[in-house]
Amino acid sequence: MNLLITDARPYGEDAVDLVVRDGVVTEIGSGLAAPEGADRLDAGGRVLLPGFVDLHTHLREPGGEESETIATGSAAAALGGFTAVFAMPNTDPVADTDVVVEHVHRRGAEVGLVDVHPVGAVTVGLEGRKLAELGTMAHSRAQVRMFSDDGRCVHDPLIMRRALEYASSLDVVIAQHAEDHRLTAGAQAHEGVVASRLGLAGWPAAAEETIVARDCALARDAGAASNGRLRAGASMLHVCHVSSARTIAVLRAAKAAGIRVTAEVTPHHLLLTDASLTSYDPVHKVNPPLRTAADTRAMREALTEGVIDAVATDHAPHAAQYKDTEWSAARPGMLGLQTALSVLVHTMVEPGLLDWHGVARVLSERPAEIGNLPDQGRPIAVGEPATFALVDPDEVWTVRGARLASRASNTPYEGMRLPATVVATVLRGRITARDGKVQQ
């Protein structure tokens, strides 16, 4: 794939032209000529970033095609500036065998808009009792690099210990949905003033904090037992969707102690709070729940500081019949792929908590490292893959769920005006999205 990109500002710095040959950047400079048969992308002085990597996406296929498919989810990803997504295994059937993960991987490649990396289940059927065949999935054609029972916590401490130990020989990471279900039985909302007034059973922050503390201790011991066999910088334990300020303190201490733990935060936990629950509209229902303004503040600080490594969307499409119900009957989750950048710019870039290098770090470089993707999250430099998101930081847009590419429309940002749009997405030299339309 040959491409000439003109007048682009890498990381918001001085404008340059980039020549791409066979998917790789071969020249960076000014007044560069297009190679033979090259596509052209006039960046118009907009910001060029490495393509975004989402560690946490629900593409719903197989089994949940009324809410999303690999095709519609890939389109949403490309339009959101993503060049790689990790697809969570809570499908039907569950992605707990090489057969299912290879199917998801192949469908992703056929659609071709974004690298789809299936996440394998840690336990058979996500049931928390028996380890799934991690090695078989890791060595399958899908090359699974992350395992998670997301949606459920690997609750049994012995199973979690074995998973971490076993994974240490496979160069893969265990991503934990940290929720002590004994503390969250029937939980519907963040345990606090709002939920109490609304009569919604509370999800206490301690249910997240305690599992993260336990798992950090298990990861410490599994890391020590691995006798230095681990890849430099590899994460053993990745904490999904951190939502509580309390958890940050645990992560900070664990990282300071040298434990190989990483963490992600979702865009919605950076921006939204439980104050939006008073309408009882389940579009705001998500697990872990929206918490308080003090929590969103702590998430933002931790992301600046690097205690939280990455932003991951937890993109969770749900067809209308699963959301247009009473609160307790609704499924948890919200769309995220096409709004992630805008929420990050709104919550982090505009207040000066992150610069464009910081955006590249949390949306691309760190997620690629955690997910062990060697050709994603790379620097914008000669010899590197031409995998980019071109961002217009000055454009303001109004979110409309019905206009998003996902099959479902459950966005909590409906009607909100947010900054920054993705003008184009480039995957190994090929334009996958441009001016709000996917390029098949």
Added chain:
Amino acid sequence: MRHLLSVTDLDAAAATGLLDTADRLKQALLGREVRKLPTLRGRTVITMFYENSTRTRVSFEIAGKWMSADTVNVSASGSSVAKGESLRDTALTLSAMGADCVIVRHPASGAAHRLAAWADRDAGTTGTRTSIVNAGDGTHEHPTQALLDAATLRDRLGSVAGRRIGIVGDVLHSRVARSNVFLLATLGAEVVLVAPPTLLPVGVAEWPCRVSHELDAELPALDAVMMLRVQAERMHGAFFPSSREYAVRFGLSDERAALLPEHAVVLHPGPMVRGMEIAPSVADSARSAILAQVANGVHVRMAVLYHLLAGAPE
């Protein structure tokens, strides 16, 4: 007033207005041979109950009938709900049939709010502006219960403002407690919640009330005490060790009732667990207003239907 979903829909004037209307309706029916007012003739009122309830459903039904409305009762087990129809479709179907008012009880907190939002959004399609009345939603609210409690307190104590009301028991799971705390505060009463810490919601400190764990210390200064039903199953969630211990520490025994001032009133929203939160002799004593609550319930619900469907009187 378009819907009655929460007591926070009512300011002090609106709440007092409803209580005054209830009083007038009570007087209007007093001594009548035919207990029937023509006010809501031709209006259709549907009760839609997704939880078992005799008291509240019958009370609403009688209220509607005494106002000459056509009342229809839908129960979850005997309808298409059993076939898996969604709450929204059931509600819109009733709206399209011309229901002027749907009175709903549902195990999900916020169910009445959702129905009201759908009713408003789809009024153009269904052709009816249906009013929704919350007859109890999950552990959220039960506004007409709080109104009938306020009516009873007004009858017995002369006023609600300035009175000290104790609410005792399972506040955490109680929609009656939530509606009462906020309505009584709006009406100027001083509210004290008495319960073990396990049965109080997180964040209760932000509510317009005081919290106590010692019933005996509170009783001598109360003008009224409202005992909440405590389900014995709660001990399985480790909310308290045993029914016996609960009854000993928080039950309104004869000895405890004797600590109350002479004029103080005992309320219970029902159904009672006699011997658990309240001794039978206290429930049946002269200071018990439990049956007056039931009687007032009909008049308060008549007033609510009147204000919703015919507009508040001048």
